[in-house]
Amino acid sequence: MQESIHRGLVGVVADVTEISFIDGEKGELSYRGYDISELTEASYEEVVYLLWNGELPTARQLIDFREEIAPLGALPFEIVDRLRCARPTTEPMHLLRTAVSNLACHDPNPDDVDIENVRRIGHRLLVQFPTIVATMERLRHGKLPVDPDPELSIAGNFLYTLTGEYPTEAATHVMDVALVLHAEHGSNASTFTARTAASSLTDAYSAVTAGVGSLKGPLHGGANEAVMRALEEIGDVENVEPYIMDRLEQPHGRVMGFGHRVYRVLDPRAAILAKVAEKLAKESGESHFWEMSVEMVRVMDREMEKRGREVKPNVDFYSASVYRMLGFPIDMYTPIFAVARISGWMAHLFEQYADNRLVRPLLAYEGPKGKKFAPIASR
Numbered sequence: 001m002q003e004s005i006h007r008g009l010v011g012v013v014a015d016v017t018e019i020s021f022i023d024g025e026k027g028e029l030s031y032r033g034y035d036i037s038e039l040t041e042a043s044y045e046e047v048v049y050l051l052w053n054g055e056l057p058t059a060r061q062l063i064d065f066r067e068e069i070a071p072l073g074a075l076p077f078e079i080v081d082r083l084r085c086a087r088p089t090t091e092p093m094h095l096l097r098t099a100v101s102n103l104a105c106h107d108p109n110p111d112d113v114d115i116e117n118v119r120r121i122g123h124r125l126l127v128q129f130p131t132i133v134a135t136m137e138r139l140r141h142g143k144l145p146v147d148p149d150p151e152l153s154i155a156g157n158f159l160y161t162l163t164g165e166y167p168t169e170a171a172t173h174v175m176d177v178a179l180v181l182h183a184e185h186g187s188n189a190s191t192f193t194a195r196t197a198a199s200s201l202t203d204a205y206s207a208v209t210a211g212v213g214s215l216k217g218p219l220h221g222g223a224n225e226a227v228m229r230a231l232e233e234i235g236d237v238e239n240v241e242p243y244i245m246d247r248l249e250q251p252h253g254r255v256m257g258f259g260h261r262v263y264r265v266l267d268p269r270a271a272i273l274a275k276v277a278e279k280l281a282k283e284s285g286e287s288h289f290w291e292m293s294v295e296m297v298r299v300m301d302r303e304m305e306k307r308g309r310e311v312k313p314n315v316d317f318y319s320a321s322v323y324r325m326l327g328f329p330i331d332m333y334t335p336i337f338a339v340a341r342i343s344g345w346m347a348h349l350f351e352q353y354a355d356n357r358l359v360r361p362l363l364a365y366e367g368p369k370g371k372k373f374a375p376i377a378s379r
């Protein structure tokens with residue numbers, strides 16, 4: 001029988017979900033029915049509550065949720081010790097993936113996949129992710145870790161534990177927007193990876209660890225770092241055009257931060273972050289990266305139109321500039337993506353464990369058949 005093959009699972013609908021909806025033709029994204037552009041008015045905690053419970057919280061529910069998660073952000077000292085012992089040159093995503101896996105060893109009940117236990121783990125990981133990322137950054141610069149302040153929001157705490165200084169309201173708001181926009185995106189590679197791992201009924205830590213590993217790749221969450229490295233390499237607006245033309249001349253050449261599996265028009269998250277990046281650039285007077293970004297979009301639009309391709313800037317293209325202006329080091333960009341995406345991963349794990357079916361696609365075999373085994377001595 002000739003199977004129909006969907007390389008990269010393009011167009012395959014693997015299951016149903018109630019968490020988010022993407023219309024790639026119209027450039028729309030909604031979480032639980034709410035358009036993403038409206039959700040940037042909400043705090044990240046409100047959006048997490050929405051993703052996890054199906055509806056936005058009331059004021060009382062939000063207070064309860066914040067009180068529940070506030071004390072959970074501190075890390076077991078063994079985890080901090082392991083982060084401290086890592087070679088200072090270790091890629092932060094390796095540290096994050098290892099730390100998450102390690103957290104299972106400090107949880108008295110890591111393996112139970114009933115919904116209450118997985119939700120308990122979700123609450124912890126939601127606030128431990130930002131602490132891990134901030135702690136690894138401080139340690140590699142020889143600074144002492146800063147404990148989260150239970151009075152601060154997740155966005156505020158992330159900035160506080162990273163810098164040791166209380167953040168401004170404006171910076172906290174930008175961080176909130178970035179977290180909200182990166183929280184969830186359907187069956188993207190890392191979420192599908194996490195769901196696939198969970199479908200064997202392995203524990204939530206293993207599933208999240210797998211998700212972190214997938215996010216790290218340059219075709220997925222790693223793209224934001226690649227974008228900033230490209231902007232640094234380009235260096236000046238006048239170098240944008242030759243850089244892009246050189247890339248596009250290479251077979252299957254890619255310009256990072258452009259293109260998307262699902263969107264055929266502008267990624268709605270990119271549209272929102274572009275405005276944030278432009279505002280930050282104007283306010284800070286550091287418009288260099290913004291001007292190069294505008295030129296990159298102009299040249300890519302022209303070249304993709306010539307080639308009949310619908311390739312637009314994606315969320316990573318603009319998050320790179322936003323993170324730059326917030327002062328984050330480049331290799332922290334993908335870990336910061338993970339700080340946001342843990343909420344989406346957990347929402348999907350709740351869904352997967354609640355109604356599980358083992359994910360087990362087929363591969364069409366194209367190798368040799370019918371070969372005769374020969375003992376080693378006669379080979």
Ligand SMILES: CC(C)(COP(=O)(O)OP(=O)(O)OC[C@H]1O[C@@H](n2cnc3c(N)ncnc32)[C@H](O)[C@@H]1OP(=O)(O)O)[C@@H](O)C(=O)NCCC(=O)NCCS
Nearest residue numbers: 219220223252253254255256257258259260261309311314
């Ligand atoms: C995201 C991505 C992996 C989507 O991949 P996909 O759905 O498999 O789309 P394809 O890779 O098949 O792209 C189809 C065509 O569009 C063009 N294209 C897509 N993305 C491009 C990019 N970033 N730069 C230049 N051309 C691109 C190419 O002509 C490509 O054909 P080719 O493979 O023969 O060169 C891809 O667009 C990409 O590699 N982008 C850069 C990495 C990135 O920014 N990732 C973050 C995503 S949020």
